[in-house]
Amino acid sequence: MARAKKNDRETYKAPRNLGKAKSENPKWLIPTILTLLIVGLVWITVHYVTSGQYPLPLSNWNVFVGFGFFAVAMGLLTRWK
Numbered sequence: 001m002a003r004a005k006k007n008d009r010e011t012y013k014a015p016r017n018l019g020k021a022k023s024e025n026p027k028w029l030i031p032t033i034l035t036l037l038i039v040g041l042v043w044i045t046v047h048y049v050t051s052g053q054y055p056l057p058l059s060n061w062n063v064f065v066g067f068g069f070f071a072v073a074m075g076l077l078t079r080w081k
Contacts, residue, residue, distance in 0.1 A: 023081055024081070025079075025080060025081055026079075029076060029079060029080060030080070032073075032076060033073050033076050033077060033080070036069045036070070036072055036073035036076070037069070037070065037073045039069050040066045040067065040068075040069030040070045040073065041066070043055055043062065043065060043066040043069060044062070044063060044066035044067075047062040047063060047066065
């Protein structure tokens with residue numbers, strides 16, 4: 001009896017989980033983001049409440065330091081899944 005040559009070859013089947021991204025966040029990510037946001041808020045609040053004398057004698061640069069904490073936190077938020 002004649003058989004088709006096409007059926008003799010083994011066909012390739014791609015794995016089912018191909019292309020699926022790992023959906024877990026690192027355990028340190030959320031606590032670090034929250035800490036940076038809180039530290040930035042406290043930094044700017046202390047600067048304004050103490051009329052620029054604290055937390056560091058940097059004059060108005062303390063505002064930029066506080067916003068720097070916010071910027072790093074926002075950068076880390078891009079990794080959140």
